[in-house]
Amino acid sequence: EVQLVESGGGLVKPGGSLKLSCVGTGSTFIYAWMSWVRQAPGKGLEWVGRIKSIGSGGTTDYAAPVKGRFKISRDDSKNTLYLQMDSLRIEDTAVYYCTTQGGTPETTGFFNSWGPGSLVTVSS
Amino acid sequence: EIVLTQSPATLSLSPGERATLSCRASQSVTSSYLAWYQQRPGQAPRLLIYGASNRATDIPDRFSGSGSGTDFTLTISRVEPEDFAVYYCQQYGSSPRTFGQGTKVEIK
Numbered sequence: 001e002v003q004l005v006e007s008g009g010g011l012v013k014p015g016g017s018l019k020l021s022c023v024g025t026g027s028t029f030i031y032a033w034m035s036w037v038r039q040a041p042g043k044g045l046e047w048v049g050r051i052k053s054i055g056s057g058g059t060t061d062y063a064a065p066v067k068g069r070f071k072i073s074r075d076d077s078k079n080t081l082y083l084q085m086d087s088l089r090i091e092d093t094a095v096y097y098c099t100t101q102g103g104t105p106e107t108t109g110f111f112n113s114w115g116p117g118s119l120v121t122v123s124s
Numbered sequence: 125e126i127v128l129t130q131s132p133a134t135l136s137l138s139p140g141e142r143a144t145l146s147c148r149a150s151q152s153v154t155s156s157y158l159a160w161y162q163q164r165p166g167q168a169p170r171l172l173i174y175g176a177s178n179r180a181t182d183i184p185d186r187f188s189g190s191g192s193g194t195d196f197t198l199t200i201s202r203v204e205p206e207d208f209a210v211y212y213c214q215q216y217g218s219s220p221r222t223f224g225q226g227t228k229v230e231i232k
Contacts, residue, residue, distance in 0.1 A: 001181070035221075037169075044212065044223055044224070044225045044226050045161075045169065045212055045214070045223040045226075046223065047220055047221040047222070047223070050221075061219055061220075063220045064220070097168055097169075102171070102174060102180075103174070107155075107157070107175070108216070109157060109216025109217070109221055110157075110159035110171060110174040110214065110216050111159070111161075111169070111171060111214075112171045112174070112180060112181075114168040114169055114170070115168065116167075116168055117168055
């Protein structure tokens with residue numbers, strides 16, 4: 001099982017940008033489909049977006065609230081996943097979790113490993 | 125988008141009691157692609173169940189999942205002290221992946 005640790009969170013003003021990183025351990029990182037999931041303070045979980053493994057095409061998919069503002073990328077040589085967040089809004093304030101997706105490419109979509117999370121606060 | 129509604133919002137139980145948590149989908153979940161997670165205070169969520177009824181690695185057998193179509197259930201046969209937490213269901217049969225709002229299992 002891949003172990004994950006996020007970094008890069010912090011305080012940013014509305015309209016600003018921030019880039020989160022997530023480092024994973026283990027040789028299976030390159031095969032993993034990865035997602036970001038966020039949780040606003042005191043609220044439930046919200047899927048942000050996903051990137052497939054490079055072997056599966058490396059394509060991305062995003063939730064409607066972040067589409068066009070957030071970008072997910074990966075560098076398998078560094079076992080690292082990224083979340084570039086632009087045009088940040090107050091409602092983007094949340095803990096952002098990096099996750100791996102379990103199952104096969106045909107059955108994937110659940111999140112079987114989670115990092116501890118990184119807090120992003122958008123405030124003036 | 126599939127909306128998941130969990131009930132009850134809060135479940136008050138004593139250790140050793142049985143917990144039954146419900147998750148209802150606004151439309152049928154493809155191939156029972158339904159997962160359950162546990163989140164303890166201050167921690168990241170942990171996968172319990174996937175494919176509606178398959179326990180994840182190292183999950184005790186007191187946790188079980190069932191259901192299909194639009195109605196799913198998570199059962200904890202005998203609640204242990206470490207099981208008091210918030211539980212979320214999630215569907216992955218269609219995009220976007222969506223979560224229920226959570227059920228809090230608290231000590232009575």
